[in-house]
Amino acid sequence: MKVTLKWLEYYFKEKLDGKEIENILTKLGLEVENRERLDAKFSKIVVGRIESLEKHLDADKLQICVINVGQSENLQIVTGAQNVFEGMYVPVALVGASIVGGEISESKLRGVPSYGMLCSGTELGIDNSLLSDKEKDGILPLSAELELGMEVSKVFSMNDEILELGLTPNRADCYGIYNVAKEIVLKKDYNLMELEYLEGKRGSDGFSVEIKSPELCHRYIARIVKNVKIETSPLWFANLLRNVGVRPINNIVDITNYVMFELGHPMHAFDYDKLEGSKIVVELAVDGDNFKTLDEQDRKLDSDMLLIKDGVKDVALAGVMGGFNSEVDGNTKNILFEAAHFNSASIRRTSRKLGLRSEASGRFERGLSEDNVLKAMNRAMYLVELLGAGEVDELYYDSYPVVQTIPTIKSSVRRVNSLLGMDIPKDEIVSIYKKLKFKIEEEADSDTLLVTPEAHRIDVQSEIDLVEEIVRIYGYENIPATLPVSTTNTLKVDYNIKLVSQIKSYLADNGFNEIISYSFIDKESYKKCGYDFEGDVRLKVMNPLSETQSYMREKLLPGIIEIASRNYKRQRRNINIFEIGRVYSGTDESLPIENLQLGIFILENELKEWYGKTKNDFYNLKGILERLVAVISNKALRFEKQNDMQTLHPGRSAVILADNEPVGSIGEIHPEVLAMYDIKEKAYYLELDLRAFSEPKIKQYAGLPKYPSIERDMAVILPKEMEYGNIYKVIKDASNNMVVGFRIFDIFEGIQIGNNVKSVALSLTYQNPEKTMTDEEVSQIHNSIVDQLVDKLGARLR
Amino acid sequence: MLEKIKKFFENLETDSLEKQSNFLKNLLNQAKEEGKADIAKGNTVDDLKTVQTKYFGKKGLVPDLMRYMGKVSNKDKPLLGKIIHEFKTDLENHLNQIIADIEKAENNAKLEAEKIDITLPGTNTKIGHKHPLTIVEDQIKEIFTNIGYTVVEGYEIEEDYYNFERLNIPKDHPAREMQDTFYLNEDVVLRTHTSPVQARIMDKLCPTLPVKVIAPGKVFRRDDDATHSPMFHQIEGLIVDKNITFADLKGTLLHLVQSVFGEEREIRLRPSFFPFTEPSAEVDVSCGNCNQEGCRVCGYTGWLEILGSGMVHPKVLEMAGYDPKEVSGFAFGLGIERIAMLKYGIDDMRLLFDNDLRFLEQF
Structure with a gap:
C-alpha cells in the first residue's frame, strides 16, 4: 500500500517529516517497508513550449525544435520523437539535468547541436501504467496552462515522498490514507482535519435497491448525479492518485478511486442512462452465464458469484469489476454511484476464480465496515461538488439488511496490566482509548471500562484486541524485559531427538560432512537411482513450484547423490557426506508416515599419501556403521547378501539386520546409477532406518574375568x-x-x-x-x- | 696390593686393629684409587662389568677382605667391618654412577638415532562438519533447554486443521495469503510454520502446566529466490502457564538474542499481526555489522528483523482446552536460515541448500 507524504499532509495543518512519519507508523505496527522521493531520479527538468519545428536535413526521423523555457533565449533541441508539434508544452531536460537513464549534456546529432532533451513520461520516472495511451506515445504532453520554466517535478507534484506500507491483514482500514493519518495523531499531537461530506436524504421513491443475498451483501447505497461533465481531473487531484500508483482517467472515475484510497472503501460509478428498470438488484449469478467486464473480457460466471443487476441485465461483478455495458464514457450525462459492503470471502473466491484482482477486490477481501458505506458515498458526493463534476441528487437509496454490530467490550485495567506485565495507570489507558476515539463508559468497580471502538476498526472485537491497542500506543519500547516465573517443567524429551544429535556428532567427528537436501523430489530421480516404484501411490504435491519438486521423498539417496554429483562436478574428490532427515510414505490414514533415516555417501577417492595409499571402500563404510551402532545400541548387526537391488552393486551390497530385523542397506553404488550422475569413481552408500534405534543403549556391568586368556x-x-x-x-x-x-x-x-x-x-x-x-x-x-x-x-x- | 693386605693381617696382633687402622685405611685407599683407575679405563657397560667382578665378584677384592672378618678378634670385628664397608660403598657408588652415566649416554644415542620428521602431517586427519543450520539449531535448543524448555517435534506433513484452523486461521481468512501453502490434498499440507506443534503439544498436555517447549523443524512455502527457499527451518517456542506476561516474552527474546549474537546486542519489538498471537510483535536485533550506524546489511535502518512472536491468542488456548482467564502464554517462531545468515555473514540463502562442501567445511 502506497501512501505519499503530500496526501497525508493534506489532512494536517503541520508539515510532515518523512523519516519521523516512517518511525511513527512502524512503531504503531504499520511497517514502512520503503520510503523514497518521487523525484529522486531526476532534476533540472522544466516546462517548455515548442516555438518552431523543422526537419533535420541529414536524418529523416529527427526534428530540430526551438524551445521557450521562460528564459531570455530560446534553446535548440533535436528530438527523435514524432508526436511533437508547434505550440506543444513539453518537459525539457536542460543541459546538466538528470533523467531516468542518465545525465544530459550538450551534444550534436548528425551535425546539429542540441542543448537539452525533450522527455517522455518514463524518463521522468512515471510508470507506463500511470499514463494514458496518448501520454505513453513519445514526448509527454503538458497542459498549455503551465508557466514556462516551471520545474516539472512540481507540475506532477513529484517533490513528494512515497511510503510503502506493509499492512497486516487485521488493519485493512489502513488501505484508506485518512485512517493512516488517524494513526499518526495517536503518537503525535498534530491537528487532524475533519473530512467534509455532502449528506443526503434517504429516499425510496423513483429508484430502489434490492439485496437478494443479504449474507453476501450487508449494505448497498446508490446515489445519482445528474448533468455530469466528464473531463480530466484537475492536476492536483490527478497527481495525488498518480503518486500512489493509480492512473487518472476522468473526474468521475478519479473520484471513486480517490475515495477508495482515502477511506479504504471502494466505489463504483455506472452510466445511469445505460441502466434499465430504475433499480439495483444484488443477487447471485446463474451458473454458466457470461458477463463482459469493463476490460472487455468475457467472464464465465458460476452460482457463487455475486452480481449487480439493473432489473433487466447484469451490470457489475459485485466488488470486483464493473460491466462494459454500463461503463462511464465521454458521452455520459448522468451517473449512479455505488457504495456497498460485500462479503469478503465471497469476493476473494470470485476474484480467484476469474483471476481478476483489483484495488477494489483486494480491499473487499480484507473486510470493511458496513457503517462506512454511507461515509464513502457522502465523501464522494462532496468531491463531485468540489470538482464541479455534476449535480448531486439529494436522495440516496440505501438497503442495509445486516447492520454492523459494533461490540461494546469490557476492558479490565487489572487484566491489561497482568497480561502485559506492566503497571499502566487507568488514566493513561483511558487517554489511549480517547485518542483512538473509542467510546468509554466507566463501571462502578473502578477497574472495568466499557469500550466501543470506531466503526472502521472491525479488527477490534474482544478484550485482547483492546490490550493490543493499548500496548502498541503505549509503546512496545516501554515494555520491561523480565523472565517468566513458571512451574517446573517435567516433560521428557523424546529419545530420538537426542539420538539424532548423537549420530550427527559421531559422524562429524569421524570426518563426515552433514548435508541438508530438499524434502521434495523429482519422480525421475527414483528411476535414475534404480528404485522401482512403478504402480505405487506416491506422495504428490498438488501445487509444486516445478515438476522436479513435485513429490515428497521416500528415499534419501536421490537427494544425497545429486549433491555428491554437484560436488564431484566441481572437481571435488573427497566426498564423505551424510544426511539425517525424514522420508515419507503414504498410508490410508489422513497423514503419511514420516520416517527418520540416515544416509551416508562416500566416494572411493584413492589417494597416495606419504604413509601409503588410502581409499574408501565397502569395509570402511561397514566399519563406520559397526562402530556407530555399537555407540548407540545393544543390537547385534548382521549382513545378508541381497541380489535384487538395482541401486547397489549386486555382488557388493547387503541388507543390514539389527537383531535380525532389516534396518537398511549398505554397498557399492551400482555403476549404472553412478553413470546417471556422471560420477566416474566407485562410491558407497549406506541407508539406515533410525526407528530401529529409538531405545537408548542399556549399560549393565558384568564381572571382570578372573582367569587369564x-x-x-x-x-x-x-x-x-x-x-x-x-x-x-x-x-x-x-x-x-x-x-x-x-x-x-x-x-x-x-x-x-x-x-x-x-x-x-x-x-x-x-x-x-x-x-x-x-x-x-x-x-x-x-x-x-x-x-x-x-x-x-x-x-x-x- | 692383595699381598700387602694379606701381610697386614698376618702381622696383625690380637686386639690391635684400632692402633693399626690408619695403615689399613691407607692400604684400602690405595686399592680404591686402583679401582677407580680400572673404572676409568672402561668405555662400555661390559668393560665395567669386568671391573665389577674384579672387586665385587665371588673372587673379588671385597669378598676377600670379608674373609678376614673371621680371623680378627671379636673386639676388632666392628672396626674392621666399618672400614671394609666404607671402602666397598665408596667404590661401588662410584662404579654404579659411571655405569648409569654410560647407560644414559648409550640410550640417548639410541633415541637420537630413532628421531623422525615431526613436521610431516599426521595421518587420517579427516574432520567433518555439521551443517551450519544444525549448529545454529543446536545452539538455540541448548539456550532454551538450559532454562527449562523441552525439545519436541511435530509432523512435517500436517493437517490443514492443525496448520491453520487451530491457529485461529479459518478457511478464507486473509492471513492464509501471508503464507503460500503446498497442498498434498484439500486437508493435508506441508506445514508452513512450526506453529502447529503448539496445538499438538497443548492437546497432549492440557490441563497440565506448564507447557514449555521448543520445536525445531522443516517448514515449506511456495517461494524460491535469493531470500526464500521452498523448504526452510524454523524453531517455535511456546510457554503456557499462570501469569506469563508480554514483558516475559521480551525478556526471553532478549536472552535468546544476546545468547546467540552477543551481550552487546539489543532488540526492538514492533507491533505486528499473527492470527494466533495477540498482542503480536516482530522482533529486530540491532545490526552488529555497523553498530546501528546503518549499512547495507541492515538496509540502513540499524535493525535486522529476526523473528515473529506474541502472546498466545485466547482462542488458541481455548481450542486446546485451557482457560485464557486462568493461564496465559507466549509463542515465537524464528527462521534458522535467517539466524545462520546473520551469524555467519552468509549473503545468499541458496548456499545453505546447495551443500557445496567448500562451504560446509567452513563451519
Missing part, C-alpha cells in the same frame, strides 16, 4: 568363495563358548596354495570364566574347531 593362531585353506560369515559361525558353534576373541589377520590367495582356494589366518582367544585353562584344554577345543572347519567347510590346515 590364551591366544592361539591357525591358518586354514578354504574354497575361495567361502565367506567369512560361515567360518565365523562354525567357529562360534564349535567353541563351546570358550572363544572370547576372534580376529582374522591374513587372507591370502596364490598359486603356492593352489587354484580356487584361499588361506585364512585367524587368531583365537580362549578363556574360561570359571578357571584357568590348561594347554590341553585349549588344544582340545582348538582341534575340535579345526575338525569342524574341515568337516563343514572343506578346510584343510595349512
Whole structure:
C-alpha cells in the first residue's frame, strides 16, 4: 500500500517529516517497508513550449525544435520523437539535468547541436501504467496552462515522498490514507482535519435497491448525479492518485478511486442512462452465464458469484469489476454511484476464480465496515461538488439488511496490566482509548471500562484486541524485559531427538560432512537411482513450484547423490557426506508416515599419501556403521547378501539386520546409477532406518574375568568363495563358548596354495570364566574347531 | 696390593686393629684409587662389568677382605667391618654412577638415532562438519533447554486443521495469503510454520502446566529466490502457564538474542499481526555489522528483523482446552536460515541448500 507524504499532509495543518512519519507508523505496527522521493531520479527538468519545428536535413526521423523555457533565449533541441508539434508544452531536460537513464549534456546529432532533451513520461520516472495511451506515445504532453520554466517535478507534484506500507491483514482500514493519518495523531499531537461530506436524504421513491443475498451483501447505497461533465481531473487531484500508483482517467472515475484510497472503501460509478428498470438488484449469478467486464473480457460466471443487476441485465461483478455495458464514457450525462459492503470471502473466491484482482477486490477481501458505506458515498458526493463534476441528487437509496454490530467490550485495567506485565495507570489507558476515539463508559468497580471502538476498526472485537491497542500506543519500547516465573517443567524429551544429535556428532567427528537436501523430489530421480516404484501411490504435491519438486521423498539417496554429483562436478574428490532427515510414505490414514533415516555417501577417492595409499571402500563404510551402532545400541548387526537391488552393486551390497530385523542397506553404488550422475569413481552408500534405534543403549556391568586368556593362531585353506560369515559361525558353534576373541589377520590367495582356494589366518582367544585353562584344554577345543572347519567347510590346515 | 693386605693381617696382633687402622685405611685407599683407575679405563657397560667382578665378584677384592672378618678378634670385628664397608660403598657408588652415566649416554644415542620428521602431517586427519543450520539449531535448543524448555517435534506433513484452523486461521481468512501453502490434498499440507506443534503439544498436555517447549523443524512455502527457499527451518517456542506476561516474552527474546549474537546486542519489538498471537510483535536485533550506524546489511535502518512472536491468542488456548482467564502464554517462531545468515555473514540463502562442501567445511 502506497501512501505519499503530500496526501497525508493534506489532512494536517503541520508539515510532515518523512523519516519521523516512517518511525511513527512502524512503531504503531504499520511497517514502512520503503520510503523514497518521487523525484529522486531526476532534476533540472522544466516546462517548455515548442516555438518552431523543422526537419533535420541529414536524418529523416529527427526534428530540430526551438524551445521557450521562460528564459531570455530560446534553446535548440533535436528530438527523435514524432508526436511533437508547434505550440506543444513539453518537459525539457536542460543541459546538466538528470533523467531516468542518465545525465544530459550538450551534444550534436548528425551535425546539429542540441542543448537539452525533450522527455517522455518514463524518463521522468512515471510508470507506463500511470499514463494514458496518448501520454505513453513519445514526448509527454503538458497542459498549455503551465508557466514556462516551471520545474516539472512540481507540475506532477513529484517533490513528494512515497511510503510503502506493509499492512497486516487485521488493519485493512489502513488501505484508506485518512485512517493512516488517524494513526499518526495517536503518537503525535498534530491537528487532524475533519473530512467534509455532502449528506443526503434517504429516499425510496423513483429508484430502489434490492439485496437478494443479504449474507453476501450487508449494505448497498446508490446515489445519482445528474448533468455530469466528464473531463480530466484537475492536476492536483490527478497527481495525488498518480503518486500512489493509480492512473487518472476522468473526474468521475478519479473520484471513486480517490475515495477508495482515502477511506479504504471502494466505489463504483455506472452510466445511469445505460441502466434499465430504475433499480439495483444484488443477487447471485446463474451458473454458466457470461458477463463482459469493463476490460472487455468475457467472464464465465458460476452460482457463487455475486452480481449487480439493473432489473433487466447484469451490470457489475459485485466488488470486483464493473460491466462494459454500463461503463462511464465521454458521452455520459448522468451517473449512479455505488457504495456497498460485500462479503469478503465471497469476493476473494470470485476474484480467484476469474483471476481478476483489483484495488477494489483486494480491499473487499480484507473486510470493511458496513457503517462506512454511507461515509464513502457522502465523501464522494462532496468531491463531485468540489470538482464541479455534476449535480448531486439529494436522495440516496440505501438497503442495509445486516447492520454492523459494533461490540461494546469490557476492558479490565487489572487484566491489561497482568497480561502485559506492566503497571499502566487507568488514566493513561483511558487517554489511549480517547485518542483512538473509542467510546468509554466507566463501571462502578473502578477497574472495568466499557469500550466501543470506531466503526472502521472491525479488527477490534474482544478484550485482547483492546490490550493490543493499548500496548502498541503505549509503546512496545516501554515494555520491561523480565523472565517468566513458571512451574517446573517435567516433560521428557523424546529419545530420538537426542539420538539424532548423537549420530550427527559421531559422524562429524569421524570426518563426515552433514548435508541438508530438499524434502521434495523429482519422480525421475527414483528411476535414475534404480528404485522401482512403478504402480505405487506416491506422495504428490498438488501445487509444486516445478515438476522436479513435485513429490515428497521416500528415499534419501536421490537427494544425497545429486549433491555428491554437484560436488564431484566441481572437481571435488573427497566426498564423505551424510544426511539425517525424514522420508515419507503414504498410508490410508489422513497423514503419511514420516520416517527418520540416515544416509551416508562416500566416494572411493584413492589417494597416495606419504604413509601409503588410502581409499574408501565397502569395509570402511561397514566399519563406520559397526562402530556407530555399537555407540548407540545393544543390537547385534548382521549382513545378508541381497541380489535384487538395482541401486547397489549386486555382488557388493547387503541388507543390514539389527537383531535380525532389516534396518537398511549398505554397498557399492551400482555403476549404472553412478553413470546417471556422471560420477566416474566407485562410491558407497549406506541407508539406515533410525526407528530401529529409538531405545537408548542399556549399560549393565558384568564381572571382570578372573582367569587369564590364551591366544592361539591357525591358518586354514578354504574354497575361495567361502565367506567369512560361515567360518565365523562354525567357529562360534564349535567353541563351546570358550572363544572370547576372534580376529582374522591374513587372507591370502596364490598359486603356492593352489587354484580356487584361499588361506585364512585367524587368531583365537580362549578363556574360561570359571578357571584357568590348561594347554590341553585349549588344544582340545582348538582341534575340535579345526575338525569342524574341515568337516563343514572343506578346510584343510595349512 | 692383595699381598700387602694379606701381610697386614698376618702381622696383625690380637686386639690391635684400632692402633693399626690408619695403615689399613691407607692400604684400602690405595686399592680404591686402583679401582677407580680400572673404572676409568672402561668405555662400555661390559668393560665395567669386568671391573665389577674384579672387586665385587665371588673372587673379588671385597669378598676377600670379608674373609678376614673371621680371623680378627671379636673386639676388632666392628672396626674392621666399618672400614671394609666404607671402602666397598665408596667404590661401588662410584662404579654404579659411571655405569648409569654410560647407560644414559648409550640410550640417548639410541633415541637420537630413532628421531623422525615431526613436521610431516599426521595421518587420517579427516574432520567433518555439521551443517551450519544444525549448529545454529543446536545452539538455540541448548539456550532454551538450559532454562527449562523441552525439545519436541511435530509432523512435517500436517493437517490443514492443525496448520491453520487451530491457529485461529479459518478457511478464507486473509492471513492464509501471508503464507503460500503446498497442498498434498484439500486437508493435508506441508506445514508452513512450526506453529502447529503448539496445538499438538497443548492437546497432549492440557490441563497440565506448564507447557514449555521448543520445536525445531522443516517448514515449506511456495517461494524460491535469493531470500526464500521452498523448504526452510524454523524453531517455535511456546510457554503456557499462570501469569506469563508480554514483558516475559521480551525478556526471553532478549536472552535468546544476546545468547546467540552477543551481550552487546539489543532488540526492538514492533507491533505486528499473527492470527494466533495477540498482542503480536516482530522482533529486530540491532545490526552488529555497523553498530546501528546503518549499512547495507541492515538496509540502513540499524535493525535486522529476526523473528515473529506474541502472546498466545485466547482462542488458541481455548481450542486446546485451557482457560485464557486462568493461564496465559507466549509463542515465537524464528527462521534458522535467517539466524545462520546473520551469524555467519552468509549473503545468499541458496548456499545453505546447495551443500557445496567448500562451504560446509567452513563451519
